[in-house]
Amino acid sequence: MSDTNGSNTKVSETTRENASxxxxxxxxxxxxxxxxxxxxxxxxxxxxxxxxxxxxxxxxxxxxxxxxxxxxxxxxxxxxxxxxxxxxxxxxxxxxxxxxxxxxxxxxxxxxxLSIDEPVKTKSGEMEMQLPDDTARTDREIIRSQRKQMVREAIEDLPQKYRRVIELRHMEEKTYQEISEVLDKPLGTVKAHIFRAREMLYKALKDKRSRF
CATH class of the missing domain: 1.10.1740.10 (RNA polymerase sigma factor, region 2, helix turn helix motif)
Incomplete structure (x- = not known):
C-alpha cells in the first residue's frame, strides 16, 4: 500500500531498536x-x-x-x-x-x-496575461465542476449535526466561535463535530477521488 506521499511503503510490525x-x-x-x-x-x-x-x-x-x-x-x-x-x-x-x-x-x-490582471514580469519587460474565450469550458474546468458536485453530494449525505457545522465553516466561512454562537453549542463540541465531519467526508471521497 502507498503512503500519504504516494511512495510504496510496506507495513512493518518490527519494533525499532533503541526506540524511546x-x-x-x-x-x-x-x-x-x-x-x-x-x-x-x-x-x-x-x-x-x-x-x-x-x-x-x-x-x-x-x-x-x-x-x-x-x-x-x-x-x-x-x-x-x-x-x-x-x-x-x-x-x-x-x-x-x-x-x-x-x-x-x-x-x-x-x-x-494570483491576480490575472497583474502583468507578468519577464526579461523583456511586462507582459499582459492572455486569457482564452470564456465561453469555452476546458477539460480542467469540467473536472473541477464535477469534483465540487461530488463534494457537495458527500456533504449532503452527512448526518444533520455534521453537515451543518461543515456548511457554516467552509461555505459560510464562519469562525469556530461564530459557529458556537449560531448553534448554541460549546466551542469544544463544535470543534469535535467539525473534526468528525471531515473524517467522514475524507473516507466518503477517498475512493471517488481516483476517478478525476
Whole structure:
C-alpha cells in the first residue's frame, strides 16, 4: 500500500531498536487504533495536537486555519494508518503528513490569490496575461465542476449535526466561535463535530477521488 506521499511503503510490525519509551508507547497506541480502539485514537490526538499546532504555525499564521490543518492532518493520518511503517517513529510520519498537507494548502492559496490582471514580469519587460474565450469550458474546468458536485453530494449525505457545522465553516466561512454562537453549542463540541465531519467526508471521497 502507498503512503500519504504516494511512495510504496510496506507495513512493518518490527519494533525499532533503541526506540524511546514515548515512541514505544506510540507503537502500542497505533496498533490499538488500527484495531478500532477509539480511546487509543484520542490519546494520540491529545499527545500530538499541541505539537502539531506549533509545527504548522511556523508556516501559517492564521490561528483558525492552523486548527483546521491540524485536524485535517489527523484525519489523513488515521485514514492511512495501514501505510505507516513502524520502522520509523510515528511522530516523524505524522509531522511529514502535516508538513506536506500545509505546503499543499499554501500552494493552493497562492494560486487562488494570483491576480490575472497583474502583468507578468519577464526579461523583456511586462507582459499582459492572455486569457482564452470564456465561453469555452476546458477539460480542467469540467473536472473541477464535477469534483465540487461530488463534494457537495458527500456533504449532503452527512448526518444533520455534521453537515451543518461543515456548511457554516467552509461555505459560510464562519469562525469556530461564530459557529458556537449560531448553534448554541460549546466551542469544544463544535470543534469535535467539525473534526468528525471531515473524517467522514475524507473516507466518503477517498475512493471517488481516483476517478478525476
Amino acid at each position: 519509551e514515548s515512541s514505544l508507547e506510540d507503537d502500542k497506541l497505533v496498533k490499538e487504533a488500527k484495531g478500532g480502539n477509539e480511546g487509543s485514537y484520542k490519546k494520540l490526538v491529545d499527545k500530538y495536537q499541541r505539537a502539531l499546532h506549533y509545527h504548522i504555525r511556523k508556516m501559517v499564521k492564521d490561528r483558525e486555519q492552523i486548527e483546521d490543518l491540524v485536524q485535517e492532518t489527523f484525519v489523513k493520518a488515521f485514514d492511512n494508518l495501514n501505510s505507516y511503517n513502524t520502522s520509523y517513529a510515528f511522530s516523524t510520519w505524522l509531522y511529514r503528513i502535516a508538513t506536506n498537507h500545509t505546503i499543499d494548502y499554501l500552494r493552493k492559496k497562492k494560486l487562488r490569490t
